[in-house]
Amino acid sequence: MSIPLLELRNITKVFRIGGGLGLFSTRTIKAVDSVSFTMPADKPVIVALVGESGSGKTTIARMILGLLKPTSGDILYRGRSVSQWLKENRLEYYKEVQPIFQDPYSIYNPFYRIDRVLKMTIRKFKLASSEQEAEKMIVEAMREVGLRPEDLLGRYPHQLSGGERQRFMLVRILLIKPRLIVADEPVSMIDVSLRAIFLDHLLSLRDKLGTSCLYITHDLNTASYVADSIIVLCHGRVVEDGSANEVISDPLHPYTKLLLTSLPVPDPRQRWGEEIDLSTLETFEKIKAEKGCVFHARCPYATDECRERAPPLIEAKPGRRVACFLYTS
Amino acid sequence: MKSLLQVKDLKVYYKSIWGDFKSVDGVTFEVYENEVFGIAGESGCGKSSLVDGILRLVAPPGYIAGGEVIFEGVDLLKIPEKELRRIRWTKLAYIPQGAMNSLNPVIRIEEQIIDAILDHKQMSKRKSRQLALSALKSVGLPVEVMQMYPHELSGGMKQRVIIAMAIALKPRLVVADEPTTALDVVIQRGILQLLRRLKEDYGMTVIMVSHDMAAHAQVADRIAIMYAGKIVEIGFVYDVFEDPLHPYTKGLISAIPSIGRKYVKGIPGLPPSPLNWPAGCRFHPRCTYATDVCRSVEPPMREVSPGHFVSCHLYGEKA
Amino acid sequence: MKFKVEASGLRDKLSSFLATAKGSKRFVTGLMLLFVIAGLAVFEPVINAVRLGGRKPVEIGLFERGLPPSLEHPLGTDMLGRDVLALVLVGLRYSLMVGMMAGGIATIIGMVIGISSSYLGGRIDVVLNSITNGILILPTLPLLMAIVAYVRMDMLLVSLTLAVFTWPWSARTIRAQVLSLKERPYIMLAKVTNLSDLEIVFKELLVGLIPYIVASFSFSVIGTIMAETALRMIGLGPAEIPTLGFLLGWAMTYGALAQGFYTLVLAPAVLLVLIFVALNLVNTGLDEVFNPRLKKITGL
Numbered sequence: 048m049s050i051p052l053l054e055l056r057n058i059t060k061v062f063r064i065g066g067g068l069g070l071f072s073t074r075t076i077k078a079v080d081s082v083s084f085t086m087p088a089d090k091p092v093i094v095a096l097v098g099e100s101g102s103g104k105t106t107i108a109r110m111i112l113g114l115l116k117p118t119s120g121d122i123l124y125r126g127r128s129v130s131q132w133l134k135e136n137r138l139e140y141y142k143e144v145q146p147i148f149q150d151p152y153s154i155y156n157p158f159y160r161i162d163r164v165l166k167m168t169i170r171k172f173k174l175a176s177s178e179q180e181a182e183k184m185i186v187e188a189m190r191e192v193g194l195r196p197e198d199l200l201g202r203y204p205h206q207l208s209g210g211e212r213q214r215f216m217l218v219r220i221l222l223i224k225p226r227l228i229v230a231d232e233p234v235s236m237i238d239v240s241l242r243a244i245f246l247d248h249l250l251s252l253r254d255k256l257g258t259s260c261l262y263i264t265h266d267l268n269t270a271s272y273v274a275d276s277i278i279v280l281c282h283g284r285v286v287e288d289g290s291a292n293e294v295i296s297d298p299l300h301p302y303t304k305l306l307l308t309s310l311p312v313p314d315p316r317q318r319w320g321e322e323i324d325l326s327t328l329e330t331f332e333k334i335k336a337e338k339g340c341v342f343h344a345r346c347p348y349a350t351d352e353c354r355e356r357a358p359p360l361i362e363a364k365p366g367r368r369v370a371c372f373l374y375t376s
Numbered sequence: 377m378k379s380l381l382q383v384k385d386l387k388v389y390y391k392s393i394w395g396d397f398k399s400v401d402g403v404t405f406e407v408y409e410n411e412v413f414g415i416a417g418e419s420g421c422g423k424s425s426l427v428d429g430i431l432r433l434v435a436p437p438g439y440i441a442g443g444e445v446i447f448e449g450v451d452l453l454k455i456p457e458k459e460l461r462r463i464r465w466t467k468l469a470y471i472p473q474g475a476m477n478s479l480n481p482v483i484r485i486e487e488q489i490i491d492a493i494l495d496h497k498q499m500s501k502r503k504s505r506q507l508a509l510s511a512l513k514s515v516g517l518p519v520e521v522m523q524m525y526p527h528e529l530s531g532g533m534k535q536r537v538i539i540a541m542a543i544a545l546k547p548r549l550v551v552a553d554e555p556t557t558a559l560d561v562v563i564q565r566g567i568l569q570l571l572r573r574l575k576e577d578y579g580m581t582v583i584m585v586s587h588d589m590a591a592h593a594q595v596a597d598r599i600a601i602m603y604a605g606k607i608v609e610i611g612f613v614y615d616v617f618e619d620p621l622h623p624y625t626k627g628l629i630s631a632i633p634s635i636g637r638k639y640v641k642g643i644p645g646l647p648p649s650p651l652n653w654p655a656g657c658r659f660h661p662r663c664t665y666a667t668d669v670c671r672s673v674e675p676p677m678r679e680v681s682p683g684h685f686v687s688c689h690l691y692g693e694k695a
Numbered sequence: 696m697k698f699k700v701e702a703s704g705l706r707d708k709l710s711s712f713l714a715t716a717k718g719s720k721r722f723v724t725g726l727m728l729l730f731v732i733a734g735l736a737v738f739e740p741v742i743n744a745v746r747l748g749g750r751k752p753v754e755i756g757l758f759e760r761g762l763p764p765s766l767e768h769p770l771g772t773d774m775l776g777r778d779v780l781a782l783v784l785v786g787l788r789y790s791l792m793v794g795m796m797a798g799g800i801a802t803i804i805g806m807v808i809g810i811s812s813s814y815l816g817g818r819i820d821v822v823l824n825s826i827t828n829g830i831l832i833l834p835t836l837p838l839l840m841a842i843v844a845y846v847r848m849d850m851l852l853v854s855l856t857l858a859v860f861t862w863p864w865s866a867r868t869i870r871a872q873v874l875s876l877k878e879r880p881y882i883m884l885a886k887v888t889n890l891s892d893l894e895i896v897f898k899e900l901l902v903g904l905i906p907y908i909v910a911s912f913s914f915s916v917i918g919t920i921m922a923e924t925a926l927r928m929i930g931l932g933p934a935e936i937p938t939l940g941f942l943l944g945w946a947m948t949y950g951a952l953a954q955g956f957y958t959l960v961l962a963p964a965v966l967l968v969l970i971f972v973a974l975n976l977v978n979t980g981l982d983e984v985f986n987p988r989l990k991k992i993t994g995l
Contacts, residue, residue, distance in 0.1 A: 099560035100531065112887055141889050154880040158902040164884070171889050209419060236557075238418045238587045240631040244642040265560050268590075272633040272640065295635055309565040311590035313632045315613045318594050322573075323566045
């Protein structure tokens with residue numbers, strides 16, 4: 048059994064909220080609750096981590112990137128815990144694990160030109176031995192992503208369009224050539240018509256450079272376009288996972304089904320059937336109950352058992368896990 | 377179908393040291409009563425400037441360089457400010473992009489809605505409170521929301537508060553600019569369905585501006601495709617999706633990643649700059665069907681089939 | 696083809712900032728006023744040397760006592776025969792020196808504490824923040840009075856003492872801004888590019904703090920000059936440092952107004968007000984430059 052590229056073991060993250068800068072209060076939020084999954088090392092894959100806001104997906108991304116420490120559990124990259132990597136081999140870790148963030152504007156320091164991001168990257172990771180070499184690398188990488196160096200270099204972030212800014216992040220990735228990209232909603236803030244172009248680059252990174260990607264999103268449309276496998280997250284817990292094709296064509300968990308039916312299909316002949324009852328969509332009390340299944344408040348199949356105990360994540364079919372009492376017998 | 381809004385040759389330009397940005401450069405269309413009219417296009421095509429122009433919200437360095445916006449027989453661009461204020465909110469409501477983030481964080485929801493109501497129509501505080509309550513109910517929010525502060529609400533709830541504020545005085549026309557950005561997919565569906573209910577249950581007319589063609593497919597009755605400051609195609613949504621005429625429309629539709637679509641293709645090239653629109657048909661640099669006439673002559677808008685208009689030389693005069 | 700890959704755009708930011716700043720009448724007026732005031736203070740020794748023929752302005756009996764304003768003595772002379780204009784210029788110089796030193800120290804302390812507190816977060820933030828708020832609550836004036844009355848002061852000590860009570864304001868402003876900046880994705884990107892915390896603070900955060908640092912400095916200067924003036928009016932503070940406040944205090948003690956030595960009281964007061972006005976104009980002007988929407992509201 049080979050060591051997985053990335054392994055999350057029972058990762059939990061609890062935030063304290065409230066007065067005294069959070070240090071004197073007892074109110075807590077469990078953003079991530081016992082999440083476990085792996086990404087293999089033997090072949091490059093794109094794994095989609097799917098969930099709405101409040102599902103904990105961004106928290107997980109930050110923990111993998113070392114920007115946040117888990118409350119309990121372990122994150123292992125190539126067999127070593129992330130905290131160990133950061134303590135002993137910080138530079139090497141970041142050479143292999145890099146992010147793509149959501150907002151194409153705020154990933155740039157507005158006071159500086161955009162080239163600075165690239166120059167800093169080259170300098171810090173010692174990717175080039177001279178300024179000429181650095182420039183050559185930048186120009187090549189830009190052309191590969193389909194951006195024109197003549198037009199963009201030397202500009203400030205606000206002078207580029209959102210799509211260009213987001214694609215510029217791909218230039219940075221191409222320079223570093225990481226093994227694992229943690230992409231947090233990389234296309235949700237660019238036009239729908241530009242998303243496929245961006246996602247194609249993720250696919251080519253996987254196929255040509257062998258780069259794996261943890262693709263975090265709430266949109267199953269784009270997830271289905273790029274992902275090899277899908278993990279569905281609801282209020283901090285994994286509720287379903289499996290290969291992308293199977294999860295989409297045969298969703299098991301009611302939440303997955305809800306996500307799928309809520310997708311807008313670009314065909315007026317296939318409009319949403321029933322109306323979503325808006326008043327059931329959100330309530331003020333944390334919808335996630337302290338006990339019971341995370342989804343019971345919104346689930347059409349909820350039983351008393353669902354309200355009392357949290358269903359375990361079990362393998363309902365080969366290669367497919369689901370956390371729902373509908374599948375325990 | 378009775379016409380509610382006619383936009384005729386509207387031009388919205390922005391002054392700059394390099395010249396004028398012709399963001400909206402001669403746009404003409406009509407919106408009928410009780411329909412959901414979608415305006416689709418990528419970022420930078422001018423849709424938000426178009427909305428600013430229609431609602432007369434263009435601020436310097438922008439200016440209205442020409443055209444008419446006839447609403448209920450009155451040209452909104454020419455009436456005095458006082459009359460415009462009377463029409464705003466009571467007959468014509470606007471939900472700007474990202475409005476949910478501009479709720480005042482230190483004022484309770486109830487007060488914000490009431491303020492918006494009283495700003496545009498005189499009435500007793502009690503009556504305004506009633507209107508606020510019924511508006512909240514029609515967007516599916518419980519009465520407790522009245523006493524809450526914006527930060528206590530989720531994104532979807534805040535957007536619904538904004539919609540409630542817009543419809544509180546039961547306007548005839550609601551203009552929503554990118555109403556679902558930054559919202560989760562399940563909430564997006566809720567908001568889109570809500571906008572459709574405004575038409576079906578409350579008889580309102582809705583203009584929805586969005587770059588998301590799938591959203592239009594689900595919700596709109598008719599749709600206008602905007603490119604480079606002009607409208608290139610208008611038609612009933614079934615016709616436009618089933619049989620897209622303009623090459624740009626075809627490109628837009630096939631660029632949407634969607635489950636079950638194996639072949640998704642983007643549109644090559646980059647959108648042009650409003651400082652320097654291409655000559656002739658503005659799409660010609662990116663169009664696979666471009667011919668010489670496309671490069672020099674701007675195609676007029678022609679009705680190719682009933683209710684389906686397109687501005688493209690591929691659909692020339694029938695012999 | 697060689698592309699110029701510029702790493703820092705600060706020079707261009709500065710030139711574009713100056714271009715925009717020219718549009719704010721407040722900023723320009725304030726800045727010009729500041730230049731005039733500073734110019735007077737800087738050239739005071741020269742001016743006074745020329746006018747008084749090398750004698751010190753504080754020398755008693757230089758001229759006739761109690762002369763009304765004239766060409767030779769634009770502000771007249773005081774009851775000890777000293778030229779009032781010369782005195783006032785000396786006072787201006789010392790006031791500005793104390794103000795800038797104290798304001799500078801206060802701003803630096805405020806920056807260090809504000810940035811460390813919010814950037815490092817956690818318990819450090821709680822502790823530092825409590826200290827900051829604690830000093831803000833303290834009754835500054837009585838404490839200042841106590842310290843100044845009992846401790847022999849020189850310029851540096853005076854500045855330090857004043858700064859100690861003024862830095863919390865800078866710390867709070869800067870802390871608030873850092874709190875908002877540090878969650879920005881570009882800071883996170885810097886972290887995963889293996890930049891150290893110090894590098895992040897100096898290279899990424901500081902740029903975004905410049906308007907707040909300038910504002911803190913202005914407010915600190917105003918605050919410290921005001922505090923110093925207040926102390927002088929009670930008669931506290933070293934006499935070897937003849938600031939405008941000292942002049943005012945001394946004049947009031949000797950009943951200048953009652954005796955008709957109006958310029959002796961008016962001149963320092965007006966100059967103090969002008970300093971505050973100039974600094975305030977620069978501050979609000981800067982605000983307008985960085986928040987252009989304010990311009991419309993303020994009507995300028």
